[in-house]
Amino acid sequence: MMRFYKGSILFTLVCLALGAWYGWAMTGNVAATASMLWIIFVLSILEVSLSFDNAVVNAAVLKDMDDVWQRRFLTWGMVIAVFGMRIVFPLAIVAIAAGLGPIDALNLSLNNPAEYERIVNSAHVGIAGFGGAFLAMVGLSFFFDGEKDVHWITWIEEKLSLVSNIKAAEIALLLLVLYAISGILPADEALTFLVSGVLGLVTFIAVEAISTILEMREEAMKLQGAVVRSGLGGFLYLNILDASFSFDGVIGAFALSNNMVIIALGLSIGAMFVRSMTIHLVKQGTLAEYRYLEHGAFWAIIALGAIMLLSARFHIPETVTGLIGAVLIGLSLWWSIRHNRRNPDGELEAAIRAD
Numbered sequence: 001m002m003r004f005y006k007g008s009i010l011f012t013l014v015c016l017a018l019g020a021w022y023g024w025a026m027t028g029n030v031a032a033t034a035s036m037l038w039i040i041f042v043l044s045i046l047e048v049s050l051s052f053d054n055a056v057v058n059a060a061v062l063k064d065m066d067d068v069w070q071r072r073f074l075t076w077g078m079v080i081a082v083f084g085m086r087i088v089f090p091l092a093i094v095a096i097a098a099g100l101g102p103i104d105a106l107n108l109s110l111n112n113p114a115e116y117e118r119i120v121n122s123a124h125v126g127i128a129g130f131g132g133a134f135l136a137m138v139g140l141s142f143f144f145d146g147e148k149d150v151h152w153i154t155w156i157e158e159k160l161s162l163v164s165n166i167k168a169a170e171i172a173l174l175l176l177v178l179y180a181i182s183g184i185l186p187a188d189e190a191l192t193f194l195v196s197g198v199l200g201l202v203t204f205i206a207v208e209a210i211s212t213i214l215e216m217r218e219e220a221m222k223l224q225g226a227v228v229r230s231g232l233g234g235f236l237y238l239n240i241l242d243a244s245f246s247f248d249g250v251i252g253a254f255a256l257s258n259n260m261v262i263i264a265l266g267l268s269i270g271a272m273f274v275r276s277m278t279i280h281l282v283k284q285g286t287l288a289e290y291r292y293l294e295h296g297a298f299w300a301i302i303a304l305g306a307i308m309l310l311s312a313r314f315h316i317p318e319t320v321t322g323l324i325g326a327v328l329i330g331l332s333l334w335w336s337i338r339h340n341r342r343n344p345d346g347e348l349e350a351a352i353r354a355d
Helices: 002-027 030-050 052-062 067-098 102-111 113-122 124-143 154-163 169-182 187-223 231-255 260-284 293-310 318-342 346-354
Strands: none
Touching: 002 030, 002 260, 030 231, 030 260, 030 318, 052 067, 052 260, 067 102, 067 260, 102 260, 124 154, 124 169, 124 187, 124 293, 169 187, 169 293, 231 260, 293 318
Protein backbone atom coordinates (compact mmCIF):
# COMPACT_ATOMS: atom_id res chain seq x y z
CA MET A 1 0.00 0.00 0.00
CA MET A 2 2.85 2.38 0.76
CA ARG A 3 3.86 2.50 -2.89
CA PHE A 4 0.61 4.32 -3.66
CA TYR A 5 1.04 6.95 -0.93
CA LYS A 6 4.81 7.46 -0.75
CA GLY A 7 4.75 10.54 -3.01
CA SER A 8 1.80 12.06 -1.12
CA ILE A 9 3.52 11.61 2.24
CA LEU A 10 6.66 13.31 0.93
CA PHE A 11 4.56 16.14 -0.54
CA THR A 12 2.78 16.51 2.83
CA LEU A 13 6.08 16.90 4.69
CA VAL A 14 7.20 19.58 2.21
CA CYS A 15 3.90 21.48 2.57
CA LEU A 16 4.01 21.29 6.38
CA ALA A 17 7.60 22.57 6.32
CA LEU A 18 6.49 25.47 4.11
CA GLY A 19 3.56 26.08 6.46
CA ALA A 20 5.85 26.16 9.48
CA TRP A 21 8.21 28.59 7.74
CA TYR A 22 5.32 30.82 6.65
CA GLY A 23 3.69 30.74 10.08
CA TRP A 24 6.90 31.66 11.88
CA ALA A 25 7.74 34.39 9.34
CA MET A 26 4.28 35.94 9.72
CA THR A 27 3.82 35.63 13.50
CA GLY A 28 7.16 34.82 15.15
CA ASN A 29 5.09 32.84 17.65
CA VAL A 30 5.24 29.09 18.26
CA ALA A 31 1.59 28.78 19.32
CA ALA A 32 0.34 30.75 16.30
CA THR A 33 2.54 28.70 13.97
CA ALA A 34 1.25 25.45 15.50
CA SER A 35 -2.31 26.71 15.02
CA MET A 36 -1.62 27.33 11.32
CA LEU A 37 -0.15 23.84 10.93
CA TRP A 38 -3.22 22.36 12.62
CA ILE A 39 -5.53 24.18 10.18
CA ILE A 40 -3.42 22.97 7.24
CA PHE A 41 -3.73 19.40 8.55
CA VAL A 42 -7.50 19.69 9.09
CA LEU A 43 -7.95 21.21 5.62
CA SER A 44 -6.08 18.27 4.08
CA ILE A 45 -8.31 15.79 5.94
CA LEU A 46 -11.38 17.78 4.92
CA GLU A 47 -10.32 17.79 1.28
CA VAL A 48 -9.79 14.04 1.29
CA SER A 49 -13.17 13.52 2.98
CA LEU A 50 -15.07 15.78 0.60
CA SER A 51 -13.22 14.46 -2.46
CA PHE A 52 -13.73 10.76 -1.82
CA ASP A 53 -16.44 10.77 -4.49
CA ASN A 54 -13.91 12.49 -6.76
CA ALA A 55 -11.51 9.58 -6.31
CA VAL A 56 -14.33 7.12 -6.99
CA VAL A 57 -15.31 8.75 -10.29
CA ASN A 58 -11.69 9.22 -11.34
CA ALA A 59 -11.00 5.53 -10.69
CA ALA A 60 -14.09 4.43 -12.62
CA VAL A 61 -13.02 6.49 -15.65
CA LEU A 62 -9.28 5.85 -15.48
CA LYS A 63 -9.62 2.07 -15.52
CA ASP A 64 -10.86 2.32 -19.12
CA MET A 65 -7.98 4.56 -20.28
CA ASP A 66 -4.61 3.34 -21.50
CA ASP A 67 -1.51 3.67 -19.32
CA VAL A 68 -0.14 6.71 -21.19
CA TRP A 69 -3.23 8.86 -20.62
CA GLN A 70 -3.57 7.59 -17.06
CA ARG A 71 -0.08 8.92 -16.31
CA ARG A 72 -0.81 12.22 -18.06
CA PHE A 73 -3.94 12.75 -16.02
CA LEU A 74 -2.18 11.86 -12.76
CA THR A 75 0.69 14.29 -13.54
CA TRP A 76 -0.62 17.19 -15.64
CA GLY A 77 -4.05 16.81 -14.09
CA MET A 78 -2.38 17.20 -10.71
CA VAL A 79 -0.94 20.57 -11.78
CA ILE A 80 -4.38 21.73 -12.87
CA ALA A 81 -6.01 20.45 -9.67
CA VAL A 82 -3.46 21.99 -7.28
CA PHE A 83 -2.55 25.25 -9.02
CA GLY A 84 -5.80 25.96 -10.83
CA MET A 85 -8.49 24.91 -8.37
CA ARG A 86 -6.66 25.14 -5.03
CA ILE A 87 -4.73 28.39 -5.62
CA VAL A 88 -6.22 30.42 -8.49
CA PHE A 89 -9.85 29.68 -7.68
CA PRO A 90 -9.69 30.68 -3.97
CA LEU A 91 -7.83 33.83 -4.95
CA ALA A 92 -10.54 34.62 -7.50
CA ILE A 93 -13.23 34.20 -4.84
CA VAL A 94 -11.40 36.61 -2.56
CA ALA A 95 -10.77 39.12 -5.36
CA ILE A 96 -14.46 39.14 -6.33
CA ALA A 97 -15.72 39.26 -2.74
CA ALA A 98 -13.32 42.05 -1.76
CA GLY A 99 -13.64 44.03 -5.01
CA LEU A 100 -9.91 43.80 -5.78
CA GLY A 101 -7.93 42.92 -8.87
CA PRO A 102 -6.21 39.51 -8.84
CA ILE A 103 -2.70 40.98 -8.46
CA ASP A 104 -3.83 43.27 -5.63
CA ALA A 105 -5.53 40.34 -3.88
CA LEU A 106 -2.38 38.22 -4.21
CA ASN A 107 -0.12 40.98 -2.91
CA LEU A 108 -2.48 41.66 -0.03
CA SER A 109 -2.66 37.99 0.97
CA LEU A 110 1.13 37.64 0.99
CA ASN A 111 2.27 41.01 2.31
CA ASN A 112 -0.55 42.20 4.56
CA PRO A 113 -2.50 39.18 5.81
CA ALA A 114 -4.17 41.15 8.62
CA GLU A 115 -5.76 43.60 6.16
CA TYR A 116 -6.46 40.72 3.77
CA GLU A 117 -8.33 38.88 6.53
CA ARG A 118 -10.24 42.04 7.48
CA ILE A 119 -11.48 42.54 3.91
CA VAL A 120 -12.43 38.88 3.55
CA ASN A 121 -14.24 38.92 6.89
CA SER A 122 -16.21 41.95 5.74
CA ALA A 123 -17.40 39.83 2.80
CA HIS A 124 -18.03 36.73 4.92
CA VAL A 125 -21.82 36.87 4.63
CA GLY A 126 -21.64 36.60 0.85
CA ILE A 127 -19.04 33.82 0.96
CA ALA A 128 -21.09 31.92 3.56
CA GLY A 129 -24.26 32.18 1.48
CA PHE A 130 -22.62 31.11 -1.78
CA GLY A 131 -20.43 28.36 -0.34
CA GLY A 132 -23.03 27.01 2.08
CA ALA A 133 -25.69 26.79 -0.63
CA PHE A 134 -23.37 25.02 -3.05
CA LEU A 135 -22.18 22.53 -0.44
CA ALA A 136 -25.72 21.85 0.75
CA MET A 137 -26.85 21.07 -2.80
CA VAL A 138 -23.88 18.74 -3.36
CA GLY A 139 -24.83 16.76 -0.28
CA LEU A 140 -28.62 16.86 -0.66
CA SER A 141 -28.51 15.73 -4.30
CA PHE A 142 -26.83 12.50 -3.18
CA PHE A 143 -29.57 11.58 -0.70
CA PHE A 144 -32.56 12.94 -2.67
CA ASP A 145 -32.27 10.03 -5.09
CA GLY A 146 -35.20 7.66 -5.55
CA GLU A 147 -33.01 5.02 -7.20
CA LYS A 148 -30.57 4.75 -4.27
CA ASP A 149 -31.16 1.45 -2.48
CA VAL A 150 -28.16 1.42 -0.11
CA HIS A 151 -28.70 3.46 3.05
CA TRP A 152 -26.41 4.08 6.01
CA ILE A 153 -28.53 6.15 8.43
CA THR A 154 -31.65 4.37 7.24
CA TRP A 155 -34.33 6.23 9.22
CA ILE A 156 -33.26 9.49 7.53
CA GLU A 157 -31.93 8.37 4.17
CA GLU A 158 -34.94 6.21 3.28
CA LYS A 159 -37.30 9.14 3.89
CA LEU A 160 -35.13 11.50 1.82
CA SER A 161 -35.10 8.95 -0.98
CA LEU A 162 -38.91 8.80 -0.94
CA VAL A 163 -39.26 12.61 -0.86
CA SER A 164 -37.03 12.80 -3.94
CA ASN A 165 -40.05 11.72 -6.00
CA ILE A 166 -41.18 15.34 -5.61
CA LYS A 167 -39.25 17.21 -8.29
CA ALA A 168 -36.79 19.86 -7.04
CA ALA A 169 -37.63 19.06 -3.39
CA GLU A 170 -34.01 19.63 -2.34
CA ILE A 171 -33.98 23.03 -4.05
CA ALA A 172 -37.15 24.05 -2.24
CA LEU A 173 -35.65 22.89 1.08
CA LEU A 174 -32.49 24.92 0.51
CA LEU A 175 -34.42 28.06 -0.47
CA LEU A 176 -36.49 27.78 2.71
CA VAL A 177 -33.31 27.47 4.79
CA LEU A 178 -31.77 30.49 3.04
CA TYR A 179 -34.90 32.53 3.70
CA ALA A 180 -35.03 31.47 7.36
CA ILE A 181 -31.38 32.40 8.01
CA SER A 182 -31.73 35.71 6.17
CA GLY A 183 -34.57 36.53 8.57
CA ILE A 184 -32.16 36.59 11.55
CA LEU A 185 -29.58 38.76 9.76
CA PRO A 186 -29.45 42.57 9.75
CA ALA A 187 -31.40 44.06 6.85
CA ASP A 188 -28.27 45.21 4.97
CA GLU A 189 -26.77 41.69 5.13
CA ALA A 190 -29.94 39.69 4.45
CA LEU A 191 -30.13 40.63 0.76
CA THR A 192 -26.42 39.89 0.24
CA PHE A 193 -26.87 36.48 1.87
CA LEU A 194 -29.94 35.61 -0.22
CA VAL A 195 -28.38 36.71 -3.52
CA SER A 196 -25.15 34.83 -2.76
CA GLY A 197 -27.08 31.72 -1.79
CA VAL A 198 -29.08 31.78 -5.01
CA LEU A 199 -25.84 32.21 -6.99
CA GLY A 200 -24.42 29.19 -5.18
CA LEU A 201 -27.51 27.21 -6.17
CA VAL A 202 -27.21 28.37 -9.80
CA THR A 203 -23.52 27.42 -9.83
CA PHE A 204 -24.40 23.90 -8.70
CA ILE A 205 -27.04 23.59 -11.42
CA ALA A 206 -24.50 24.84 -14.01
CA VAL A 207 -21.95 22.22 -12.92
CA GLU A 208 -24.64 19.53 -13.17
CA ALA A 209 -25.55 20.79 -16.64
CA ILE A 210 -21.94 20.51 -17.82
CA SER A 211 -21.74 16.96 -16.48
CA THR A 212 -25.01 16.04 -18.23
CA ILE A 213 -23.83 17.47 -21.56
CA LEU A 214 -20.62 15.46 -21.31
CA GLU A 215 -22.56 12.30 -20.51
CA MET A 216 -24.86 12.85 -23.48
CA ARG A 217 -21.83 13.35 -25.73
CA GLU A 218 -20.32 10.14 -24.44
CA GLU A 219 -23.51 8.15 -25.07
CA ALA A 220 -23.71 9.54 -28.63
CA MET A 221 -20.11 8.47 -29.28
CA LYS A 222 -20.86 5.00 -27.91
CA LEU A 223 -23.80 4.61 -30.30
CA GLN A 224 -21.44 5.45 -33.16
CA GLY A 225 -19.02 2.78 -31.99
CA ALA A 226 -16.33 5.25 -30.91
CA VAL A 227 -13.99 4.63 -27.98
CA VAL A 228 -14.72 7.15 -25.24
CA ARG A 229 -12.92 8.41 -22.14
CA SER A 230 -9.49 7.81 -23.61
CA GLY A 231 -6.97 10.01 -25.34
CA LEU A 232 -7.31 13.79 -25.25
CA GLY A 233 -11.10 13.68 -24.97
CA GLY A 234 -10.96 11.51 -21.86
CA PHE A 235 -8.26 13.73 -20.38
CA LEU A 236 -10.40 16.85 -20.81
CA TYR A 237 -13.48 15.02 -19.56
CA LEU A 238 -11.75 14.00 -16.33
CA ASN A 239 -10.32 17.45 -15.65
CA ILE A 240 -13.72 19.11 -16.03
CA LEU A 241 -15.22 16.61 -13.62
CA ASP A 242 -12.24 17.08 -11.29
CA ALA A 243 -12.75 20.85 -11.27
CA SER A 244 -16.46 20.37 -10.55
CA PHE A 245 -15.74 18.11 -7.60
CA SER A 246 -13.13 20.58 -6.30
CA PHE A 247 -15.71 23.31 -5.74
CA ASP A 248 -16.96 21.89 -2.45
CA GLY A 249 -13.53 21.55 -0.85
CA VAL A 250 -12.28 24.93 -2.08
CA ILE A 251 -15.39 26.80 -0.95
CA GLY A 252 -15.57 24.84 2.28
CA ALA A 253 -11.99 25.84 3.15
CA PHE A 254 -13.23 29.37 3.92
CA ALA A 255 -15.04 27.90 6.91
CA LEU A 256 -11.61 27.16 8.42
CA SER A 257 -9.33 29.94 7.21
CA ASN A 258 -9.25 33.10 5.11
CA ASN A 259 -5.51 32.88 4.51
CA MET A 260 -4.78 31.97 0.89
CA VAL A 261 -1.41 30.36 1.66
CA ILE A 262 -2.89 28.11 4.36
CA ILE A 263 -5.82 27.17 2.11
CA ALA A 264 -3.51 26.34 -0.80
CA LEU A 265 -1.17 24.19 1.32
CA GLY A 266 -3.96 22.28 3.06
CA LEU A 267 -6.02 21.61 -0.06
CA SER A 268 -2.94 20.69 -2.08
CA ILE A 269 -2.05 17.98 0.44
CA GLY A 270 -5.59 16.68 0.22
CA ALA A 271 -5.50 16.76 -3.59
CA MET A 272 -2.30 14.69 -3.62
CA PHE A 273 -3.85 12.05 -1.37
CA VAL A 274 -6.98 11.98 -3.53
CA ARG A 275 -4.71 11.22 -6.51
CA SER A 276 -3.04 8.43 -4.52
CA MET A 277 -6.45 7.07 -3.53
CA THR A 278 -7.46 7.10 -7.20
CA ILE A 279 -4.40 5.07 -8.21
CA HIS A 280 -4.99 2.69 -5.30
CA LEU A 281 -8.62 2.14 -6.28
CA VAL A 282 -7.72 1.58 -9.94
CA LYS A 283 -4.89 -0.86 -9.27
CA GLN A 284 -6.44 -2.79 -6.38
CA GLY A 285 -10.17 -2.55 -7.14
CA THR A 286 -11.06 -2.25 -3.44
CA LEU A 287 -13.70 0.50 -3.68
CA ALA A 288 -16.74 -1.76 -3.25
CA GLU A 289 -15.40 -3.05 0.05
CA TYR A 290 -16.40 0.11 1.95
CA ARG A 291 -20.18 0.21 1.54
CA TYR A 292 -21.02 3.35 3.54
CA LEU A 293 -17.90 5.45 3.12
CA GLU A 294 -19.41 7.60 0.38
CA HIS A 295 -22.47 8.22 2.56
CA GLY A 296 -20.21 9.52 5.32
CA ALA A 297 -18.49 11.86 2.86
CA PHE A 298 -21.80 13.36 1.72
CA TRP A 299 -23.10 13.76 5.28
CA ALA A 300 -19.87 15.65 5.97
CA ILE A 301 -20.59 17.91 2.99
CA ILE A 302 -24.10 18.63 4.29
CA ALA A 303 -22.75 19.35 7.78
CA LEU A 304 -20.14 21.74 6.39
CA GLY A 305 -22.75 23.48 4.21
CA ALA A 306 -25.02 23.97 7.22
CA ILE A 307 -22.14 25.34 9.29
CA MET A 308 -21.20 27.81 6.55
CA LEU A 309 -24.78 29.04 6.22
CA LEU A 310 -25.15 29.47 9.98
CA SER A 311 -21.75 31.18 10.20
CA ALA A 312 -23.32 34.21 8.53
CA ARG A 313 -24.96 34.84 11.92
CA PHE A 314 -23.15 32.69 14.52
CA HIS A 315 -19.47 32.10 15.20
CA ILE A 316 -18.60 28.39 15.09
CA PRO A 317 -15.06 27.31 16.14
CA GLU A 318 -12.89 26.15 13.26
CA THR A 319 -11.80 22.99 15.11
CA VAL A 320 -15.41 21.88 15.47
CA THR A 321 -15.97 22.39 11.75
CA GLY A 322 -13.01 20.23 10.80
CA LEU A 323 -13.67 17.45 13.32
CA ILE A 324 -17.29 16.91 12.28
CA GLY A 325 -16.21 15.76 8.81
CA ALA A 326 -13.47 13.50 10.19
CA VAL A 327 -15.88 11.89 12.69
CA LEU A 328 -18.53 11.22 10.02
CA ILE A 329 -15.98 9.65 7.68
CA GLY A 330 -14.54 7.55 10.49
CA LEU A 331 -17.98 6.30 11.56
CA SER A 332 -18.98 5.39 8.01
CA LEU A 333 -15.70 3.53 7.52
CA TRP A 334 -16.18 1.60 10.77
CA TRP A 335 -19.79 0.81 9.82
CA SER A 336 -18.61 -0.48 6.42
CA ILE A 337 -16.01 -2.75 8.02
CA ARG A 338 -18.61 -4.08 10.48
CA HIS A 339 -21.03 -4.75 7.63
CA ASN A 340 -18.36 -6.67 5.71
CA ARG A 341 -17.59 -8.83 8.74
CA ARG A 342 -21.27 -9.74 9.08
CA ASN A 343 -21.67 -10.31 5.31
CA PRO A 344 -18.26 -11.64 4.25
CA ASP A 345 -18.86 -12.76 0.65
CA GLY A 346 -22.24 -12.25 -0.95
CA GLU A 347 -22.68 -8.52 -0.37
CA LEU A 348 -19.20 -7.64 -1.55
CA GLU A 349 -19.55 -9.61 -4.78
CA ALA A 350 -22.94 -8.00 -5.47
CA ALA A 351 -21.48 -4.54 -4.91
CA ILE A 352 -18.60 -5.25 -7.27
CA ARG A 353 -20.99 -6.44 -9.98
CA ALA A 354 -23.13 -3.32 -9.50
CA ASP A 355 -20.08 -1.08 -9.97
